[in-house]
Amino acid sequence: MLPPTGEVFVGDTFRPAADATVSVFDHGLLYGDGIFEGIRAYSGLVFKLDRHVDRLFDSARAIRLDMPYSRSEVAALVLEACRRNAIVDGYVRLVVTRGPGDLTLDPRSCARGVMTIIARPAAALARHRDARKPAIVVTSSFRRPAADALCPSIKSLNYLNNVLARIEANDRGADEALLLDSSGYVAEGTADNIFIVTDRGLATPPTISTLKGITRETMFEIASEIGLAREERLLTLYDVWTAREVFLCGTFAEIVPVGTVDGRAIGNGAPGPTTMRVMAAYERIVRSMGTPIDQAMAGSTTVGYRV
Numbered sequence: 001m002l003p004p005t006g007e008v009f010v011g012d013t014f015r016p017a018a019d020a021t022v023s024v025f026d027h028g029l030l031y032g033d034g035i036f037e038g039i040r041a042y043s044g045l046v047f048k049l050d051r052h053v054d055r056l057f058d059s060a061r062a063i064r065l066d067m068p069y070s071r072s073e074v075a076a077l078v079l080e081a082c083r084r085n086a087i088v089d090g091y092v093r094l095v096v097t098r099g100p101g102d103l104t105l106d107p108r109s110c111a112r113g114v115m116t117i118i119a120r121p122a123a124a125l126a127r128h129r130d131a132r133k134p135a136i137v138v139t140s141s142f143r144r145p146a147a148d149a150l151c152p153s154i155k156s157l158n159y160l161n162n163v164l165a166r167i168e169a170n171d172r173g174a175d176e177a178l179l180l181d182s183s184g185y186v187a188e189g190t191a192d193n194i195f196i197v198t199d200r201g202l203a204t205p206p207t208i209s210t211l212k213g214i215t216r217e218t219m220f221e222i223a224s225e226i227g228l229a230r231e232e233r234l235l236t237l238y239d240v241w242t243a244r245e246v247f248l249c250g251t252f253a254e255i256v257p258v259g260t261v262d263g264r265a266i267g268n269g270a271p272g273p274t275t276m277r278v279m280a281a282y283e284r285i286v287r288s289m290g291t292p293i294d295q296a297m298a299g300s301t302t303v304g305y306r307v
């Protein structure tokens, strides 16, 4: 683990990272009662900040957590966290817990939600694998909880299932695990959505079994821009094993070409041409669109882009 540096927002103020702490009575710690977002900045622009703030508020509404700040305050604090940590290219983790309360899971004892914002430069992001090498993926024995168990649209602090799938992948020498839904259809990776490339274009599972990924949305925009058809449909493992190309995508992961799934080479095992086009388009978009961190540029809210 890297030593904590910079400043972290916690509760109501920015503190040196080493002093940024939450209570042991926080229900986020005691019960996983909270929500989070992962956001990226590229070239001084925070990518899709408003979408991330909107999703955070949707998660809060779904778990009936009263947000301690308004949308515009949250967005402003994310930008301030970037400025205080001299972020040009970086990653922001936004967490809101139910706050400190009694040793009962009843949230009525929690007076106020606690928001934490950690901003780290891209250079400090842990790299577990060479991003240029196609990923080795294995299907996990853990299932993505169904929408009537813990709805995958809620970006909650309950990631234990995904952590267990990740441990399973580690044990099997893989880079990532693929989780099926409760019916056995392909859902997503532990922290990323999955796309396959077919003769018709891009296909990805519907969000009934996955997070409504913001990178996934960007993939749809890229598909329209570069003239690829896109479909949301149930995918079986067979569809994945026999796809021409497969890639994973997420804010942290960005776009990861998949080389093998369950020991079956995807295509010839190297990143395919469509994946490479999508990766190049993504790189262009994230570096040319977003909310400026620098206050001098802050008059214009969002900078537009062309693929």
Ligand code: PMP
Pocket (backbone or CB within 6 Å): 038, 162, 188, 189, 190, 191, 192, 193, 210, 211, 212, 213, 214, 215, 216, 249, 250, 251, 252
């Ligand atoms: N699925 C899961 C389970 C995730 O945790 C993430 C990461 N937030 C994603 C998909 C990708 O979502 P996004 O593109 O919004 O980062």
